[in-house]
Amino acid sequence: MFDTDRLRETVLAAWTASPARFREDANAEEDFALGGYRDRLVVELAQNAADAALRAGVPGRLRLTLAGGVLLAANTGAPLDAAGVEGLSTLRVSGKKGETGAAGRFGVGFAAVVSVSDAPAIASRETGGVRWSREETAALVAARPELAAELAGREGHVPLLRLPFDDDALHVPDGFDTIVRLPLRDDAAERAVRRMLEEAGPALPLAMPALEVVEVEVGGEVRAISAEGWHVVAESGTFGPDQVAELFADRPTEERARPYWEVRWAAGGAGAVPRVVHAPTPSDEPLDLPAVLIATFPMTTDRRHVAPGPLTDFLVARAAEAYVRLMGELPATPALLDLVPGLMGKGPLDAAIRGEIVRMLPPTPLLPTVSGDVVPGAEARAVAGPAEFLALVADMVPGLLPAGWASRHPGLATLGVRRVELADVVDMLSGEAVEDKGPSWWRSLYEALPADDLEALGALPVPLADGRLVRGPRGTLVLSQESGSLDPALLAPLGLRIVHPDAVHPLLLRLGAAEATPRAVLEDPLTHAAVAESLDSADPEPVAQAVLALVQAAGLTAGEAPWLAELALRGADGELYPAGELLLSGGSLAGLIDPEVPFGVAAPDLVEKYGANVLAATGVLDGFAxxxxxxxxxxxxxxxxxxxxxxxxxxxxxxxxxxxxxxxxxxxxxxxxxxxxxxxxxxxxxxxxxxxxxxxxxxxxxxxxxxxxxxxxxxxxxxxxxxxxxxxxxxxxxxxxxxxxxxxxxxxxxxxxxxxxxxxxGVRSSLDALLAAHGGPEELLDLLADPAIEVDRAQLRALWIALAAVDPGRVSPPEAVRAVLKGQVTVADVDDGAVVVEAPDLLALVEDRPLVLAPFDLAEALSEVLDLPLAGEAVTGAVTSSGTERPVAPEVRSLLPAAPATYVEHDELLVDGRPVPWRFFEGRVHASGVEGLARGLAWAAGQWGDRLAVAALLRDPARVPLLLAEADLDPVASL
Structure with missing residues (x-):
């Protein structure tokens, strides 16, 4: 039993002596219950249970049961004693003074019960129990006249936790040492308690390690809360006198009496934990890190915020050190990057802790390498790619992180990790680092390479069959099944870049290597160069053997690769020749070639070994190449x-x-x-x-x-x-x-x-084909100008008709033409006055000139082709005699409907002073005699073909009906 009577009398006497003290206690309890501790009931109950277990040195266990409007909190550990009762019944005086590791240190936490209950009680199995009552406390205060006025001014509110009463009725459940009973004030209080119980999580055992398990029972369902699965790192220590003087200069006296500190981080477990600083109970200081921080930070009077000052600065540094240690103890997987903080914090304290952590991380060995070392971020390198690839290049990339670490996670930059692009890794594959790597190793590398960025792999080293290691697959050759019979050693004299068979991989083809079919090998620039230089080589035989083997394997036929004609091959006389200057003995071409031409004959052993077809495909002449x-x-x-x-x-x-x-x-x-x-x-x-x-x-x-x-x-x-x-x-x-x-x-x-x-x-087949050919018209004109060639008049007329249709732009004017002079076909120089006759009435005026004769309607075109004047351009053609105008007989007009109505009759018609039979001049027909008149009227009427009929009519008009009847019988095509 406890001396609760003495405690009550002492407090009541103090209130009576100083009513202000009563008011002060009432205000303080109200502030704590309704302010700083209004939602801390579960936390404070857990804190008391943890401290009890710590004092007793037993595993802490707390069971919270909500039923029938009552919250019960049963715990194991040290029982309630007189000092504890006194601490619960006072404000800001903790009975745990000097207890290292105690969660409670301010002496006000139990005030949280007042926020939900007017009659709290607590009892221990060994020592009994006490209770508090708002109703009874109010009655005792009201009985003191000195306090009546204060009580009336507070509307009956009293500091109930200041006056304890003995309680023998409270029963402690089996398995527990102490129980707290809280009859809840009303439905609002019950809802608040239910919410706090639902929100209770791993933060409780993490902040209070003496508390191993918290059991929450609501509505018959029990939920157990523990710190199982969480990785915890803790640092603690005590302060010496000098440190106390420096770090606690701005802190209250009782805090200076606790010269120890503790920092604890927890990460990796299950369950929701408020992202706030725990000191050790939850505060309102945000901490947006994926870990729980519990530290003995100094708090402001509302117990909600961390108080700034040297002690806080000290603990911030210790918290950062512990956090870095936590990261070092967690599994070294890419998930560790999620614990790397950014610089932006949710508040000043969060930002200060983050800043210290970020400062300390880069030089701290935290990151695993493929080789098994642990290195600081500044020495680490991240490369994208599968694990097999990274394992192969680990020797070439110091500090290479395992697969999965090459993400774009911002934590890599914070740690100072350098990202190495795939192209840079390819550049590192050189020198001593790879000189002992065999072809099979390179094939393993190609197999493991991430091939989604072919451009980055352009300089990938490739081992060749001749032992060389070259940069870049482009220009290399991969032996195919088709070329499987070819021995790389046989091809060696060509200087080809043939990939070592043990290193061949499909990736090389995707990167530009060519499949080394015999044809592809032949077309390789190095093969071309070897062939071109073979004649100048000291020993061209190996090159010849390699090329001939390729031609044989490729199945080339003669003429497919004309450049092979430069290949140096032995002739039957032992001398070297380009293949294109060798003949096959007995070949179809050998008997056609001029014996004086310096061709050689292919060596018989080459013909026997490779066959005539292979040699012919190489350029050796069998038939025509x-x-x-x-x-x-x-x-x-x-x-x-x-x-x-x-x-x-x-x-x-x-x-x-x-x-x-x-x-x-x-x-x-x-x-x-x-x-x-x-x-x-x-x-x-x-x-x-x-x-x-x-x-x-x-x-x-x-x-x-x-x-x-x-x-x-x-x-x-x-x-x-x-x-x-x-x-x-x-x-x-x-x-x-x-x-x-x-x-x-x-x-x-x-x-x-x-x-x-x-x-x-080129043999000529027809006149049309000749004239259509390039230079054909000029060739024909040249032939016509050759006096040694005979051409009859009919043939000549047909040739002039054909030439008239040629575009003049295709013809250069001839210097001589085939013409008719005084009835004879001859060759005349154009300077001798040759003309093209365009009208029959001009013939008599130019009969002493060489005449180019063709149908009159083609004369102008032919004149342009030959660049010769027309007859009308060579003479004036004016009528110089006088005559009499006569009417044209009606009988003639019936035959020539378009003939003029009159004509001019001359006794002797003179044109340019020369006698002529007729002339159609300035729209009038001039004539002397029947024959001339008939021709003039037929020409004027546009019926030149009827001139003979008109002449007959003029001689015998009685024959007109017969001539007209004959005309009616003409075929339709002639009309």
């Missing part, structure tokens, strides 16, 4: 296949085309080479006219400004310019079955090949 190419740009700087007169052919082709901004392109180019060395054309031409060589004769199709245009192929052009047909050029001959109009102009081509083949190489 063919050059095949694609997408050929017809530009003098680009088009060079080392063909005879190729530049002249190109110039001739470009002359056929209009001026272009972009050179034309031949999608497919085929040409026969070595034509200049042929001696036996009678045997050679049939070979060229047969497939596959015949394809080289066909016109070349060019893409010109988006359209397809045909031009002579190189082979056809070359043959057309050389005497390959019986000693004559094909362009000087015509097909025996060709156009009769070309007879006499060209000799007949011998029938050594078919007509189509002859036509393709």
């Amino acid at each position: 063919v050059v095949n190419d694609e997408d050929v740009l017809l530009d003098p700087a680009e088009c060079d296949h080392e063909l005879d007169l190729e530049d002249e052919w190109l110039e001739a082709v470009l002359d056929l085309l209009p001026e272009l901004d972009v050179p034309p392109v031949a999608r497919e180019f085929t040409a026969v080479r070595d034509l200049e060395y042929v001696a036996d054309w009678a045997s050679a031409l049939p070979l060229l006219a047969r497939p596959p060589l015949r394809a080289a004769l066909r016109p070349l199709r060019l893409l010109v400004a988006g359209e397809t245009v045909e031009v002579p192929s190189y082979t056809a052009w070359w043959l057309s310019r050389h005497p390959v047909l019986g000693g004559s050029r094909p362009a000087a001959l015509r097909l025996p079955t060709g156009d009769p109009l070309l007879f006499g102009l060209y000799g007949d081509a011998p029938a050594v090949v078919d007509d189509e083949a002859l036509t393709m190489i």
Whole structure:
């Protein structure tokens, strides 16, 4: 039992002696109950239970039960004693003074019960119990006249915790040592208690480690709360006299009597914990870190906030040190980055703690490396990629973090970790770090590499079959199944960059390596260079063997790779020749070549080992060698296949085309080479006219400004310019079955090949084809100007008709023309007065000149083509005699409806002083005699073809009906 009577009398006497003291106690209790401790009931009950367990040295256990409007709090530990009763019944006087590790240290926590209950009670199994009562306290105060006025002014509110009463009725449950009973004031108080019980969590046992478990029972359901699963780091110590004087200078006296400090961090457990500083009970100081901080911070009088000052600064530094230690003790996984704080805090204290932690983290060894070390953030490197890849490059990247650490987490930057990009890691794969790595290691690396950024892998080292290590897969060759029979050692003389078979991986192909099919190896620039330099090599034999093996494996045919003709090969005489200057003994070309041409014969052992087809594909001449190419740009700087007169052919082709901004392109180019060395054309031409060589004769199709245009192929052009047909050029001959109009102009081509083949190489087939060809009209004019060539008058007229249709822009004016002079066909210089006759009445005026005669309606066009004057431009043509105007007979007008009504009859018609039979001059017909009149009227009427009929009519008018009847019988086409 406790001496509660003495305590009550002492307090009542003090109040009576000083009513102000009563008012002070009442105000203080009200402030604590309704202010700083209004929502701390569960925390304060847990704090008392933890301190009891600590004093008794037993595991702390607290059971909170809400039932029937009563909250019961049963706990284990030291029982209530007289000092405890006195502490509970006073304000700001703790009975735990000097207890290291005690949660309660201010002596006001129990005041929290007043916020929900007017009759709290507490009892221990061994020592009994006490209670407090607002009603009974009010009655005792009211009985003192000195306090009546104070009581009336407070509306009956009294400091109930100041007057304790003995209580023998409270029962302590089995398994517990002490119980607190709180009859709840009303429904609002019960709701508040229920809320506080629901919010109770791991913060209680974490802040009060002496309390192992807290059990909460509400509505028959029990929930256990513990610190299990939380990682806790604690630091503590005591202050010496000098530190107390320095750090506690601004703190109350009783705080200076507790010269010890403690900092505790907890992280990683389950359950919601308020993100506030615990000192050790929850405060209102925000702490936005993923860990719980419990520390003996000095508090302001409301017990809600940490008081600033030197003691707080000291504890901030200790808290930062403990936090860094906590991070070091937690599992070293990327989740650790979530504990790295940013600089922005939720309040001054939060910001101060964060700042200290951030300052301390970079030099602290916290981060695991792939090699097993733990390094500070400043020495760590983060690389994105799978674990297998990181393990392979760990030796090259000091401080390399394991997989999963290369995220964009801001904690990496705070720790000072440097991100290393994949391209930088690739750059590190060099020198001594990789000199002992074998091809299999490199393949493992390619397998593990993150291949989502191919650009970053462009400089990836690649081990070659010859032992070299080169930078970048581009330009390397990966042996394929197709080339599996090729020995890398055989290909070594070519200097190729062949990937070591043990290092081959599909990634290399994605990065630009080429699949080393025999064709791909042949097209490699290094193979080209080896072939080009083989003749100058001291020992070209290894290069020749490698290339011939590739050609054999690739199945190349003759002409597919014309550049191979430069390959140095042995001839039968033991000398070295370019392959293109060797003949196959017994080949079809050997008998056609001029014996004086310096060709060699391929060595028999080469023919035996590789076969004629392989040697022919390499450029050795069996039959005619063919050059095949694609997408050929017809530009003098680009088009060079080392063909005879190729530049002249190109110039001739470009002359056929209009001026272009972009050179034309031949999608497919085929040409026969070595034509200049042929001696036996009678045997050679049939070979060229047969497939596959015949394809080289066909016109070349060019893409010109988006359209397809045909031009002579190189082979056809070359043959057309050389005497390959019986000693004559094909362009000087015509097909025996060709156009009769070309007879006499060209000799007949011998029938050594078919007509189509002859036509393709330039043999003339028809007049139309000749005139349509480039330079064809000029060629025809040159032939007509050759006196040695005979042309009859009918043939000449047909040729003039055809030439009249030619565009004058395609023709250069001739110096001589084939003309008619005084009835004879002759060749005349244009300076001899040759004219083109455009009207029949001018013939008599120019009969002493060379005349170009064609249908009068073509005269003007022919004049432009030949650049010759018309007859009317060479003479005046004026009528110089006088005559009599006569009417035209009606019978004539019936035959010539468009004839003029009159004409001028002359006894002797003179034009330019010369007698002529007729003249149509200035719209009038002048004539002397019947024949002249008939011609003049027919010409004037536009019916020149009826001139003979008109003459007959004029001689015998009685024949008009018969002539008209004959005209009616003319076919429709002639009308």
